Amino acid sequence: MQQIQLMNSLDAIARVNAKDCFVRGESIVFLVPESQMRQAIGKNGSVVEKLKKMLGKNVELFEYNEDPKKFFEKAFYRAKINEIEISEKEGKKAATIKVDGTNKRIILQNMGRLKKIKELAERNYNIGEVRVR
Numbered sequence: 001m002q003q004i005q006l007m008n009s010l011d012a013i014a015r016v017n018a019k020d021c022f023v024r025g026e027s028i029v030f031l032v033p034e035s036q037m038r039q040a041i042g043k044n045g046s047v048v049e050k051l052k053k054m055l056g057k058n059v060e061l062f063e064y065n066e067d068p069k070k071f072f073e074k075a076f077y078r079a080k081i082n083e084i085e086i087s088e089k090e091g092k093k094a095a096t097i098k099v100d101g102t103n104k105r106i107i108l109q110n111m112g113r114l115k116k117i118k119e120l121a122e123r124n125y126n127i128g129e130v131r132v133r
Helices: 002-014 034-041 043-055 068-075 101-109 111-125
Strands: 020-024 027-033 058-064 083-089 092-098 127-132
Touching: 002 020, 002 027, 002 034, 002 043, 020 111, 027 034, 027 111, 034 043, 034 058, 043 058, 058 068, 058 111, 068 083, 068 092, 068 111, 101 111, 101 127, 111 127
Parallel strands: 027 058, 092 127
Antiparallel strands: 020 027, 083 092
C-alpha cells in the first residue's frame, strides 16, 4: 500500500510512472523508465528536492532498462565496468560485474547503494545474486 502511495507522489509531482519503489531506512528508492529519467529528476534536481521535503526521506532514482546489463551500467555509473555477465543455473539468474581493483573499491565503498541495486535486480530482473569481481 505504501509503495503505491509513494509511486503516486512521484506521478503527481513529475508525471512519471515509476516501475518499482521501496523504502530502505531513510531512503525511498524509485526505478524510473529510461525515457522519463530527466523528467523525474527535474531541472537542477527540483523534483527530487520536492519529493524529499514532502516525504521526509532521501530520494534515490535508478534508471530502468529492458536489458539488465544496461541497468547495471547505469546503476554503477561511478565505476568503469569491464564486463557484465548474466548467467543462469538451475533456474536462478546471477550477474557478475567485472571491474579492476580501483573500480571495485568505488562500487564497494557504498554498501547501502549496492544493496539497493541488488534488490532492484532481484525484484525487476529476477537476478538473485550480484557479484562484483
